[in-house]
Amino acid sequence: MAYRTDFGSIHQRPLGVFGAPARYVQGPGATWELGRELQRLGFQGPVLFIAGGTAQRTLAPIWQEQLPPVGLQPVIDAFGGECSESEIKRLVAMSDHHGFCAVVGAGGGKASDTARAVADELGLPVVITPTLASTDSPCSALSVIYSDEGSVTGFRFYNRHPELLLVDTEVIAKAPKRQLVAGLGDGLATWFEARATHESHRNNVVGGKPLTSALMLAKLCHDILLADGPAACAAIDAGVPTPALERIVEANILLSGLGFEIGGLALAHAVHNGISTIPGSHHNLHGEKVVIGLHTQLVLEGQPQSEIDEVFRYCQQVGLPTTLAQVGIDASNDAELMAIAERSVIPGETSHNEPFEVTAIAVMRALKAADQLGGAYL
Template sequence: MGYRTDFGRDHHRPLAVFASPGRYVQGPGATWELGTELKRLGLSGPVLFIAGGTARRTLAPIWQDTLPPVGVTPVVEAFAGECSEQEINRLVARAATQPFSAVVGAGGGKASDTARAVADELDLPVVITPTLASTDSPCSALSVIYTNGGAVEGFRFYNRHPLLLLVDTEVVARAPKRQLVAGFGDALATWFEARSCRQSHGCNVVGGYPTTTATALAKLCCDILLADGPAACSAVDAHATTPALERIVEANNLLSGLGFESGGLALAHAVHNGISEIPASHAMLHGEKVAFGLHTQLVMEGQPQSEIQEIYSYCRSVGLPTTLQQIGINPDDDEAIQRIAERTVIPGESSHNEPFEVTAAAVADAIRAADQQGRAYIN
């Protein structure tokens, strides 16, 4: 009697999928352990480092000292600042001049997005070493692609996650506080979007149903942000690493990364993508725009005022925007609001993971109502 091997073959329901980077390392001075970690992963020889300005100034000297003794030769290439097709193509062409064993992305979210794209083009493993805790992108297997002008152009999805994510919290503690706080905005939305995705039985970013694990991690992420956010801000003001900052960095990078990718996205990030269509918003950071997207989502979902007020209050306490004006948009500009709303609901956008039909008209109303509540709260 044989065993069945066709279980699920005739079912069209997606499987639950949880995805993650291969290894996560965090702490003060973690940069000094990068060589050990690369050796553990079996990487050696020339490695292409795509590095932002802070990484080149503060980390590159450590790489040059510590990597050659373990057999790794760092070849550092400056990241030009925008994760665009033009920048990806430039770096791929640069990498064609010699064989590399891996790509390391060092810097903010756009540097890591670019490194993932370059590694994918070259069919190489990728390692991410963030200098900021400003977004949840470092863990993921996707890149947000922008135009050279800063508008969201599209997304790239990859079959492989980073082999390693290594976060030096001494570097994060010295970064501008605004960057950390923007990370709060990106990470704060994680739980509320995962909750909506689970309610609607929507798929997560990796194409499966959210696991219970992913949803639980998204909730833990929110709990840590609400508990430790203000104390982490104080630590960064003092350029100090503290337990509160360590927990927040883990929430911004790891918990939010796992929570958004495996838990699913909903309206908040779709509104961010709409806001990015407005040139006046380009000076704002990703997480600042996501924060306003979260306000819009909570209003549109009709969540209890107690929950909405808690989020408004938190955002005010740490310095996240609660109004359109704070993200560079005139609240009386009906054309801009309509443009945001229409971009929010394009086919395939994560707004359709809400447990109800989402229309441009409803999004525009929710944006105006969220802005009005934000202004009332400030006053």
């Protein structure tokens, strides 16, 4: 395990690096294939399931029915809600009583992050079965670590990705629409951050230079989000998987996940990390805060107003935040804005992947300007 608080360089030579899950499975009713997929990977014996509330209610009965006939015993533990050091330590301690062959994370992004951390501590392979399309976390080989109160404290980076990422779109179609919309916000930043990292010739999250494929995947993610986002929201309102929802789920989870790791992160996620230090923001979802970071990034980069307007219009259309107040931040509180800005430019933060020097005062000014622009889209 590598435990760092930054996304700094791993390699000295300018090598391109591409990392991804070993296998991706998506579709309606995919949960029913989990036993066969785990058997295909050669797993036998007890499996630790770190399960969020929806997973416990809707998926656990399927696991308990399908896994024993193929030689797997699900040991299900309720996820505590935060990917914190204390939660990781609690779950690792369960291995004292079981000889687990793998760890499965089932739930939202924080459950995925926790499962990766626990699997790494135990030296086991990890499988992710998200019940939400709210972040691109399931695809990655890292965990965002939070305090028990919900502030970002650092990151863990791992040597391998999930062995399997299995996405049941019937489950995701029945999740709250706000969760899917937050995933749109997280995914929307992917192309713009990968573009900035490429322009600055900085490293991606897996420790190498972004390859051409990274930029193409990030741009494809962007294009699908713009084309299918509203129709996917309608499918969630109806509670059914549709072709548009299938494409958005793939974009939110797989394309955005690959795009951010092999394309790179920039100011949008750094501002998210700053916003997360403000208690008033803790009720907001990851993607809701990331999209505020995206508005800030585009303003700070001086991008064409047509591009900025397109992003704001999209956010208005699908229900993403356009102002600081919508994520619990007082735009008139300069001390609060400076705290966000200073956190976003600490050494090693992804804000330094921008193709110019980024300072706290510049971020603070961009936060204010973006908020002013966003007010027209309420």
